[in-house]
Amino acid sequence: xxxxxxxxxxxxxxxxxxxxxxxxxxxxxxxxxxxxxxxxxxxxxxxxxxxxxxxxxxxxxxxxxxxxxxxxxxxxxxxxxxxxxxxxxxxxxxxxxxxxxxxxxxxxxxxxxxxxxxxxxxxxxxxxxxxxxxxxxxxxxxxxxxxxxxxxxxxxxxxxxxxxxxxxxxxxxxxxxxxxxxxxxxxxxxxxxxxxxxxxxxxxxxxxxxxxxxxxxxxxxxxxxxxxxxxxxxxxxxxxxxxxxxxxxxxxxxxxxxxxxxxxxxxxxxxxxxxxxxxxxxxxxxxxxxxxxxxxxxxxxxxxxxxxxxxxxxxxxxxxxxxxxxxxxxxxxxxxxxxxxxxxxxxxxxxxxxxxxxxxxxxxxxxxxxxxxxxxxxxxxxxxxxxxxxxxxxxxx
Ligand code: PMP
Numbered sequence: 497x498x499x500x501x502x503x504x505x506x507x508x509x510x511x512x513x514x515x516x517x518x519x520x521x522x523x524x525x526x527x528x529x530x531x532x533x534x535x536x537x538x539x540x541x542x543x544x545x546x547x548x549x550x551x552x553x554x555x556x557x558x559x560x561x562x563x564x565x566x567x568x569x570x571x572x573x574x575x576x577x578x579x580x581x582x583x584x585x586x587x588x589x590x591x592x593x594x595x596x597x598x599x600x601x602x603x604x605x606x607x608x609x610x611x612x613x614x615x616x617x618x619x620x621x622x623x624x625x626x627x628x629x630x631x632x633x634x635x636x637x638x639x640x641x642x643x644x645x646x647x648x649x650x651x652x653x654x655x656x657x658x659x660x661x662x663x664x665x666x667x668x669x670x671x672x673x674x675x676x677x678x679x680x681x682x683x684x685x686x687x688x689x690x691x692x693x694x695x696x697x698x699x700x701x702x703x704x705x706x707x708x709x710x711x712x713x714x715x716x717x718x719x720x721x722x723x724x725x726x727x728x729x730x731x732x733x734x735x736x737x738x739x740x741x742x743x744x745x746x747x748x749x750x751x752x753x754x755x756x757x758x759x760x761x762x763x764x765x766x767x768x769x770x771x772x773x774x775x776x777x778x779x780x781x782x783x784x785x786x787x788x789x790x791x792x793x794x795x796x797x798x799x800x801x802x803x804x805x806x807x808x809x810x811x812x813x814x815x816x817x818x819x820x821x822x823x824x825x826x827x828x829x830x831x832x833x834x835x836x837x838x839x840x841x842x843x844x845x846x847x848x849x850x851x852x853x854x855x856x857x858x859x860x861x862x863x864x865x866x867x868x869x870x871x872x873x874x875x876x877x878x879x880x881x882x883x884x885x886x887x888x889x890x891x892x893x
Contacts, residue, residue: 500536504505508530508627508867509530509627509866510529512526512600512864513526513528513867515858515864516528516648516819516825516864519862519864519877521862523862523880523883524862524863524864525862525864525875525880525883525884526687526864526878527863527864527865527872527875527884528678528864528865528866528870528871528872529875530844530872531747531872531874531875532713532745532810532814532843532874533598533875533877534810534813534877535673535813535877535878536877537875537877537879538881539745540745540806540810541745542744542745542803542806543802543806544744544793544799544800544802544803544806545744545745545746545789545793546789547794547802547843548788548789548792548793548799549564549738549789551749551792552744552785552788552789552792555749557788559767559784560741561593561780561781562595562781562782562783562784562787563781564594564772564775564776564780564781565592565593565594565595565768565771565772565775566594566595566596566753566773566781566782566787567595567784567787567788567791568751569791569794569795570595570787570790570791570794571593571594571595571753572593572790572795573790573791573794573795574593574595574660574738574753574794575591575755576727576794577711577716577717577721578708578710578711578721578724578736578738578755579591579721579724579725579728580718580721580725581707581716581810582773583725583728585757588761588770589692589760589764590757590758590759590760590761590763590785591755591756591757591758591764592755592756592758592764592767592768592771593754593755593756594738594751594753594754594768594771594772594775595751595752595753595782595787596749596752596753596782597750597752597779597782597783598706598739598740598741598751598752599707599708599709599737599738599741600628600632600739600752601750601752601754601779601782602737602738602739602752602753603628603629603632603633603705603707603737603879604636604755604778605631605753605774605775605778606636606705606735606737606754606756607619607633607636607638608631608636608774609770609771610636610638610670610705610735610772611638612770612774613637613846614668614670614703615637617638617668617669617670617703617873618638618639618640618641618665618666618669618670619633619638619639619640619641619669619670619671619672620640620641620642620643620661620662620669620670620671620672621633621640621641621642621672622641622643622645622646622658622667622672622673622674622678623640623643623644623645623646624642624645624646624680624681624868625641625645625672625674625679625680626640626679626680626707626708626709629672629707633672634668638670643658643661643662643665643671644658644660644661645657645658645678645681645683646683646846648848651652651683651836651846652849653683653684653719654683654861655685655687655689658674658685658693659692659693659696662693662696662697662700662702662715663700665700665702667700667701667702668701668702668703669702669703670702670703670705671697671702671703671704671705671891672705672707673693673704673705673706673707673723674707674708674709674735675691675706675707675708675711675720675721675723675724676708676710676711676713676714676720676721676722676723676841676842676846677709677710677713677714677841677842677843678841678842678844678855679709679710679842679843679844680843680844680846680866680868680870681838681840681845681846681870682837682841682842682843682844682845682846682873683839683841683846684714684841686720688724690722690723690726691726694726694727694730694732696848697727697732698730698732699847700825703733703734703735704727704732704734704735705728705734705735705736705737706723706724706734706735706736706737706741707736707737708720708721708724708736708737708738709737709738709739709741709742710739710742710743710842710843711738712743712804712808712810712811713742713743713807713810713811713814713841713842713843714811714841715841716808716811716844717807724736726828732760733757734757734758735754735756736754736755736756736757737752737753737754737755737874738752738753738755739751739752740752740753740786740790742843743807744789744790744793744803745810746786746789746790748784749783749786749787749789750782750783750786751789751790752786754771756771759772783891793816804841810872810874813874814843814873815876817873817874817876817877817881818837818840818845818873819835819838819880820876821834821839821873821876821881821884821885822834822837824882824885824886825859825885825888825889828885828886828888828889829886829889829893830888830889831847832892834848836848837873843872843873844870844871844872845870845871845873846868846869846870846871847865847869847870847871847888849865849870849871849888849891849892850869851867853869853891853892854866854869855867856891857887857888857891860887860891861883861887861888861891863883863884863887863888881886
């Protein structure tokens with residue numbers, strides 16, 4: 497049966513982790529990851545999560561099946577984070593949210609549902625994008641193309657190219673948009689640019705699928721949802737995948753959500769009934785633990801405040817690492833201007849390093865980055881940042 501199965505190519509990022517783990521150099525640094533590490537180089541267990549978990553364990557609750565669409569308080573909490581607590585949409589009965597297996601799971605049930613609904617539509621993703629976007633939508637049966645996004649010359653956004661590309665798409669093309677903290681580049685459109693993007697999406701009758709995996713890592717929880725809220729205000733029908741993997745530091749719990757903004761409460765009911773069939777035939781219903789923890793934090797005022805403070809601390813630490821890296825590169829004699837790193841948002845930075853330079857960083861210095869030059873700023877800390885700046889300076893010299 498399995499004789500003809502070919503070996504699949506190695507996942508480029510997971511392959512990098514394997515290589516890093518096998519490296520015996522003591523001063524090795526892994527900047528290839530997509531995970532937030534604290535200043536000690538550890539994945540944090542947030543205090544708000546810890547308190548919610550203790551409360552949950554002490555309650556000795558049985559673990560029955562959850563509803564297909566998940567925990568109601570979790571879904572309500574996810575909607576509120578996206579739309580803001582005063583959004584009239586929340587009371588309108590037009591918004592539906594399903595707890596999902598991380599942001600990936602949200603994208604996947606959204607993709608399967610869209611394939612049923614728009615079988616002949618194409619999907620477009622940014623050039624470049626999170627590497628799983630293409631694979632995931634292709635697996636769901638779509639043809640996936642790209643729209644212009646990153647401009648290597650300016651280390652910024654190719655806004656004119658992006659707008660022109662979106663403007664030339666056929667109606668009902670599904671457009672994947674990173675709502676904040678673009679992965680892998682760290683380059684986001686400004687709010688004014690988003691207003692123009694929303695206009696094209698609306699006029700051209702495109703289907704936006706907003707992916708928000710780093711809410712709170714850019715400028716703040718509310719600020720980072722500005723795009724979602726802008727699209728909502730423009731009355732654009734859309735899908736939103738959100739992930740709490742990073743914002744709650746709960747990667748392995750698979751906490752995410754798919755939110756759909758429909759046109760009416762009646763429509764919402766029909767859409768939900770179909771989405772439930774997609775979920776039921778994939779994994780039946782979501783797991784309890786992570787969802788319970790997140791729901792408890794989002795719905796308990798003291799824990800919510802604790803969470804916003806802990807998230808702010810993660811955001812500020814990353815910003816501080818950006819500032820320090822730019823300063824230290826200068827101090828190590830780098831003459832190229834790296835100030836673009838300060839304008840980038842979220843955990844990642846397209847550093848502008850070439851593949852050759854990335855190879856040298858790894859081979860000569862034990863500093864691991866993705867071959868595209870993407871580095872995870874959240875993996876820098878007070879102990880390794882000097883070494884990393886020095887290593888980068890050496891490969892640039
Ligand atoms: N979308 C983007 C843009 C991401 O970067 C990621 C995670 N790296 C995801 C979705 C998936 O998130 P999760 O780990 O919650 O599945």
